[in-house]
Amino acid sequence: MQPFVPASWVEGGDAAVVDVRDPWEYDSIGHLPGAVNVPFDSFRSDEGEAGKLPPRAEWEELLSDAGIGTDEEIVAYDDTQGVFAARFVVTALLLGHDPEKLHLLDGDFSSWQREYETTTDGVDPDPATYESDPEAETPLVDFETVRELLPAAESGDVTLVDTREDWEFAEGHLPGAVQLDWRELVDEERRGLRPESELRELLEERGIVPESRTVLYCNTARRVSHTYLVLRQLGYEQVELYEGSLTEWEDRGGELVTE
The missing domain is CATH 3.40.250.10 (Rhodanese-like domain)
Structure with missing residues (x-):
């Protein structure tokens, strides 16, 4: 991928x-x-x-x-x-x-637009036929799976990653989670990814390594999507998404910690 x-x-x-x-x-x-x-x-x-x-x-x-x-x-x-x-x-x-x-x-x-052409011309696409695949395997995990993984996250056997900002993490996060603001993966000037060597160094510092099963969450699955794609770009194979993220977690009474 x-x-x-x-x-x-x-x-x-x-x-x-x-x-x-x-x-x-x-x-x-x-x-x-x-x-x-x-x-x-x-x-x-x-x-x-x-x-x-x-x-x-x-x-x-x-x-x-x-x-x-x-x-x-x-x-x-x-x-x-x-x-x-x-x-x-x-x-x-x-x-x-x-x-x-x-x-x-x-x-x-x-x-x-710094280097390439842009346009304001309208685009009127020819209608196509798109069919999704409900049988496809995906990296999705649900509330129950994440709850069952909490002991492994707290012991370090699973890497649970919170992709929100520092202050959000401090206000409450899943037990055992490590914090990685998705914006840390982006070069502010270039507006794309930081160099691969910098990304790997950052991830290793946070304990997010390819060998570990990694589960990502944020608030509503927007920021987590970017981090998921970055990890896949770097060759991480065991990456999963908690789609419900904290919105569902809190609605269903999931435990949060502040330490």
Whole structure:
């Protein structure tokens, strides 16, 4: 799996390009040539499958209307260093799209426009037929699984990673969790990933190593999506997502600690 791709790959390829920003940004500020607009709010659901995933039928309709077919290669971007676009990519993954055909622009719209063309021309895609795969294996774990893993996390046998900010972590986190703000993985100037050597050093310092089973959470599965893709980019194989994250955890009375 190669989640992150450079701008040169996007420009020279034939993948379906998805812009997840608000429509006014897409229309007024501009977008990548040929990109279709699938706003972030259009694929979020408070009532959907597995917590925050949209209902499968709505997802299929959304991608079909955007002209994206079932087997198509997809690359998504935003203008927030990739965190919103990462949620699109992970949504597609969790609903059964081929992970080898899912990518995130390494950077964002602001970094793209420094060197590449943008446009305000409208895009009117030909409708396609998109079918998700309800039988696909995904890295999803649920509330019960995470609760059962807490002793292993506290003993260090499982790495439970909180991808929120320091102050959020201090206010309350899952027992045994280590803190890794997703923004620590991003180069603020380049707006894409930090160099691989820096990423590996940071992760090792936090005890997040490839050999360990790693489970990620945040509040509503947005930030965790970006961190998941970074770990997969680095070759981590045992990475799982707690989709419900703290929103579900607290609603169901899960234990939180502050120390």
